[in-house]
Amino acid sequence: MKRKEVKYRGEKCINCETPLDVSEKYCHACGQLNSTKKLDIKDFIEEFFANFYAYDSRLRNTFVTLFTKPGIAAREFSEGKRNHHANPFRLFLSISIILFIVMDISSRFNNNPNEKSKTELNKGDSIKTDYNKIHATSIKEVDKKTVKQFHRDSIYKASELKDPKNLNHLNLRITTFRNYNLKNPNETPEMALKKLGYENNNINRYIYEKAQNLKSNDVVREIGDYILGKLPFLIFLSIPFIAIIFWITFYNKTLNYTDHLVFTYNFYSFMFICLILFEIIGFISTDISEILLGVSFSILFPFYLYKSLRNFYQNSNWKTIFKFLLLNILFIPISLLAVLVLLTISVMLF
Secondary structure (H helix, E strand, O other): OHHHOHHHOOOEOOOOOOEOOOOOOEOOOOOOEOOOOOOOHHHHHHHHHHHHHHHHHHHHHHHHHHHHOOOHHHHHHHOOOOOOOOOHHHHHHHHHHHHHHHHHHHHHHHOOOOOOOOOOOOOOOOOOOOHHHOOOOOOEEEEOOOOEEEEOOOOOOHHHOOOOOOHHHHHHHHHHHHHHHHHOOOOOHHHHHHHHOOOOOHHHHHHHHHHOOOOOOOHHHHHHHHHHHHHHHHHHHHHHHHHHHHHHHOOOOOOOHHHHHHHHHHHHHHHHHHHHHHHHHHHHOHHHHHHHHHHHHHHHHHHHHHHHHHHHHOOOHHHHHHHHHHHHHHHHHHHHHHHHHHHHHHHHHO
């Protein structure tokens, strides 16, 4: 690059006016290139590709290290080798955004709007209230006390669902509200609840309003898919708290909280990259994608975590195994708490 030639160097920094020697290519105070040459289009293009290549090199180095040497990228970054690896937070943020996009595309691809489910009800469909007349393909719920069969495609009044604590009846109440709304889209929740014989309270109004957003009567599957779709976002928000668990488990005076945070971001970056690959494979074969997911969560990710812990914290094998088990024990209450928070937030935002 001609702008770096000696003849263009000045005696002070153009940016911060720090005195410079002609031998200095960059300002030792702010890092500005020591050049008085006016920027032309050729210089502009050269600088663009030089900066892009520098970032691309760090990204390539990080990716290779993540997949071949678990935990080493985080350790080297914490030790100060920051020009060799991409910033862990920026990398994790970029990968998270890509994963969100891929999962959204995958969800749309797997739920083709042109294919109508046999049990799906459109606004023009006639909803039969007599469950004996529902077609044979309807999915049934059985009340074990009365041995009575219920159908998700039917509408039931409050008097027919006598046990509100029964989860099956809660499911049927949701599908009842959805079915009734499809048949009577112009009625308010208050009017619908009154005609169906349900108490006009905040809970029933909330369930009725949320039932209108359902795309099918398979309530459990639809809510489950929604929660799984939000799982990467929950992990993204919980990373700083997860790092605290690593800090407690692998307490070391030479490592501060930020070091544990760097390790956590790198580990979940690897996990999210794998999930992106599995989602892409899912476009070709859902079965293969699900098998890879099962193998990864049961074997690959635990083994990768162990190797990462071993390389990053540099403890002995037995000490690493002990702390790995302790880490999993600590994760149990944290995971349960996270699931409860996730369910609460998901239901509120669904």
